[in-house]
Amino acid sequence: MLCVDKSQKHYLFLFHYSSATRFSYKNPRTRQKTRIGGDMENLVGLLRIRVKRGINLVSRDSNTSDPFVVVTMGSQKLKTRGVENSCNPEWDDELTLGINDPNQPVILEVFDKDTFTSHDTMGDAEIDIKPFFEAQGTDVQELSDGTEIRRVKPSGNNCLAEESRIIFSNGKIVQDMILKLRNVESGEVEIQIEWIDVTGSSDL
Template sequence: MEDLLGLLRIRVKRGINLVVRDTVSSDPYVVITMGHQKLKTGVVKNNCNPVWNDVLTLSIKDVHTPILLTVYDKDTFTEDDKMGDATIDMKPYIDCMRMGLENLPNGTKVERVQPNRNNCLSDESCVIWNDGKMFQDMCLRLRNVKQGEVEVQLEWVDLPGHKAFHSKSVYAPY
């Protein structure tokens, strides 16, 4: 556990305009994969605009390990159908955490991240200071599919007894 930097909470909020994989709808769920870790949300029945609001927590040992979000349609008798995927780019969030900011007014926008070809953002994403913590809300455009987006929120959790995450000696820069 000494090599563990902290925890990353990913709140998988909702899906928007997901593709239909069954006759008229889908039964979507999300899988978050990072290295050997694999976490999933609950299934929302018959809904292409599901609200999950599930919190999935990853143990972070290396901030450079990619995070993959994949949406599936739950099927009973056949293999679950893929409904698209996206990568979660946590670099801007980590860069804000490295600033070591404290005591900012609630709602302060620390960073604005624009969609580009290197991320899966469908709209501007902001890293915001609230209640003594930084959060990043993002709307991810799903790849390998005609349509669909997933809204998520990132939140870092420092581990008691470990060096503070924003300590520059904890990890190498990008």
């Protein structure tokens, strides 16, 4: 049994059933449902992605949509719940990827849920996690809460709609992003990412 984070009691344990297991649990502190994927045998850490909300998403059905988000990294594919009849949905869902190769791209896609036909695409974006991983080497012992570690500007190498700050918050390094969706007329998705280190975990 692998303990994700012994210092934070609200994290539950991941049970190692196979090399490519999917996990799902409810966070007892926030009551948010978290889905976890990945190869547990070669795990170097977890990337928790909090999918907060969509902004001005395109309408697909009668001037509205029933959007949900799919996050893909390699063979891992996790999705949020759907929100009915909204072009500005608030998901507030947590999706957690098991990271084996930090260089693999993380793709976020938005779909309009259809019951009887295939889901309509509503745009996609790549989550550029390279600056965030580089920030994990920061010595945080002397940092006060809210300290900015790095600021990432929008560029052709990322899908940021505006500047993104990597900060030290509540004892963790986190990054808030607003992603501009590609291959669609309009739409943005607000997320927050957090790294969960498992290298110091021990069996219980």
